Amino acid sequence: MLSRSLFVLLLTVLAVSFSGCGKRGGLVYVLEEPQSMTLTASASSTTAKPGDAIVLRVERRTEGKWKQIPLAEVQKGQCWVYQPPAQHEPEVADNVHWAIAPENGAILNRDFRMDHTKVATINIKGTITFTPVSKLKCEDDRAVEGTPISIEVS
Secondary structure (H helix, E strand, O other): HHHHHHHHHHHHHHHHHHHHHHHHOEEEEEOOOOOOOEEEEEOOOOOEEOOOOEEEEEEEEEEOOOEEEEEOOOOOOOOEEEEOOHHHOOHHHHHHHHEOOOHEEEEEOOOOOOOOEEEEEEEEOOEEEEEEEEOOOOEEEEEEEEEOEEEOOO
């Protein structure tokens, strides 16, 4: 009985997945002009001791002008997406690159967290700076640095 239920569930998931493809109707979005992005970073604490864990957070806001066109009209090599990027993402610390100065100042935990924060374990004494960096969709040559976070380690 369980295997029959699992089979029906699998068929339902597949049907829903394929029905989503048909809804797109071959329409995609292309970027019309450069985007702007703001990354606002924060930390659970601005002071620590070696060995402490600090939770890093980043809020991302993106603005850009996207035009919806038929997929057949996309130019060769032109970047396109099915959905433009979200204008506001309240937590993306696990989806940005972190520049850490000095480089050996902390280690970022690679474990997935449901809240999308990032945990850094402090390695050394002194001032450690964490700066979030994010690329812009369809603008591979551009990246945006967010507000740096300084942690004083004693």
